Amino acid sequence: MLEVHLKLQVKNLYKAINQVLKDREKSIIELRYGLIGRGCKTQREIANMLGISRSYVSRIEKRAIKS
Numbered sequence: 516m517l518e519v520h521l522k523l524q525v526k527n528l529y530k531a532i533n534q535v536l537k538d539r540e541k542s543i544i545e546l547r548y549g550l551i552g553r554g555c556k557t558q559r560e561i562a563n564m565l566g567i568s569r570s571y572v573s574r575i576e577k578r579a580i581k582s
Contacts, residue, residue, distance in 0.1 A: 532550075536579050536582055539565075539575060540576075540582070542565075543561055543565075544576065546560075546564070558573055
């Protein structure tokens with residue numbers, strides 16, 4: 516029963532993420548917290564993947580979390 520409840524919560528979380536965050540914010544949050552099954556990435560790893568600075572990843576992450 517708990518597993519079903521958790522799956523519903525995860526589904527609702529993804530729905531909220533898709534409605535609230537912009538594409539870049541969504542990508543960074545998914546990568547940062549391992550939401551897409553690839554494991555968590557550091558801000559530096561994400562910055563290298565996206566070709567942006569680590570500090571910019573940090574700013575985007577903070578903005579996304581505040582949304």
